[in-house]
Amino acid sequence: MTEQQALYKYCLRLGDNALIQSYRLSEWCSNAPILEEDLALTNFALDMTGRAQALLSYAGKLDGNNKTDDDLAYKRGERDFYNLLITEQPNGGFAHTIARLLYTSTFEYFFYTELLHSADATLAAIAAKTIKEIKYHKAHATDWVLRLGDGTEESHYRMQQGIDSLWMFTGEMFETGEADALLRDKNIAVDLGAVKSKWQASIAAVLAEATLALPKDEYMQTGSLQGVHTEYLGHILTEMQYLQRAYPEAIW
Amino acid sequence: MVKQLHTKKDILNILSVIRDPEIPVVTIEEMGMLRDVLVKDNVVEVILTPTYTGCPAMGIIEHDIKMMLDIAGIADAKVTLVYDPAWTTDWMSDVAKEKLKNYGIAPPLHSSCNHEVFSTNIIECPHCQSKNTAMISRFGSTACKSLFQCNDCKEPFEYFKCH
Structure with missing residues (x-):
């Protein structure tokens, strides 16, 4: 693996995380419990689409085959997507979606704060742009976890369920592969070990304040770093890529 | 016939x-x-920086420039999006x-307020200048704004978030 191939895969992983999460959050449009929440979740989805656009455009340039962000989003097969499994899981109830947002936005907050210091100027610039938006995502998720966890018996129960059922997907966030090792040596990639300890401390503090129990580390799901996904990604791509597959090269 | 040459100043004017x-105000x-205009061998490149990463207005702006x-x-102008340095409301x-x-949108405070807890900032009502206002929703009609209401004149208004 060359440095360029490693960087390409690194950008795909970050771009895919944003793209697939954005897709899931968009499904809340017109379905959220209150109007303000509809605005919030779709705002996040928009931020993430923008982030995906920046990262996939950059990946397309690195690839050297004149691929655009759209080519990478619409013409790649499931096994060539590297998004974390947690991002493709169905939304479930509102508390379930909020649990996922707490896990991912807390991760992204610490991740992109580190990426600001990347030796790769483009990644550092994208991080500077996106970190301002992630702060809002994290603050919003934290507010809701506190409100629902420390709310009624029913909201507490639902919040705990969301926290528990998604826990097994959180181990993957800190997995590293060949690309990470190569890019770490060049000070391009983020040290996920450092991110992990900050993430754990932050999640533990929020759950404690929300009177929720921190799940125990048991079996953790894995696979996305190799492009192995849960059944849900295939369904997402079927819908997302339909137009480009049915009418190749169709443009707006 | 000599081709008409455009200087950077001409283009910025346009x-x-x-x-x-x-x-639209x-x-x-x-x-x-609008960060820069590069003119090289009579080819024009406009350097633009996005406000928010997912701002859907970018596509329209690019179209308007061309x-x-x-x-x-000036045919075949190129519009290039740059992310570095990241746009901030301080450049407004x-x-x-x-x-x-005057349009009814409370302007952003200094970007350093982005580091603080968002709800503690005092936002002045653009209609009656009262400082007695409350946030209704952190998110509004576009990615860059949140929703407020004035407790004195009771009017709702948008606040351009500092970024």
Whole structure:
């Protein structure tokens, strides 16, 4: 693996995380419990689409085959997507979606704060742009976890369920592969070990304040770093890529 | 026939009238989105920086730039999006902030307020200048704004978030 191939895969992983999460959050449009929440979740989805656009455009340039962000989003097969499994899981109830947002936005907050210091100027610039938006995502998720966890018996129960059922997907966030090792040596990639300890401390503090129990580390799901996904990604791509597959090269 | 040459100043002049499609009272220059114009071998490249990563107005602005230049006889202009340095509301001119206020949108505070807890900032009502206002929703009609209400004149208003 060359440095360029490693960087390409690194950008795909970050771009895919944003793209697939954005897709899931968009499904809340017109379905959220209150109007303000509809605005919030779709705002996040928009931020993430923008982030995906920046990262996939950059990946397309690195690839050297004149691929655009759209080519990478619409013409790649499931096994060539590297998004974390947690991002493709169905939304479930509102508390379930909020649990996922707490896990991912807390991760992204610490991740992109580190990426600001990347030796790769483009990644550092994208991080500077996106970190301002992630702060809002994290603050919003934290507010809701506190409100629902420390709310009624029913909201507490639902919040705990969301926290528990998604826990097994959180181990993957800190997995590293060949690309990470190569890019770490060049000070391009983020040290996920450092991110992990900050993430754990932050999640533990929020759950404690929300009177929720921190799940125990048991079996953790894995696979996305190799492009192995849960059944849900295939369904997402079927819908997302339909137009480009049915009418190749169709443009707006 | 000698081809007409355009200088950077000419081009900036042409582009200075382009408005933000979401907030039509301010131009992209006043917003600080228009970063530079490069003229090399008679090829024009406009350097633009996005406000928010997912701002859907970017596509329209890019189209407007190409159209304005095309009308002025400059064909095949290139529009390049740059992310570094990241756009901040601090680049918004005072004129732009005043225009926002007159339009009914509370202008952004200094970007350093982004580091604090968001709800503790005091936002002045653009209608009656009261400081007695409350946030209704952190998110609004566009990615860059949140929703507020004035407790004195009771009018709802939008606040351009500092970024």
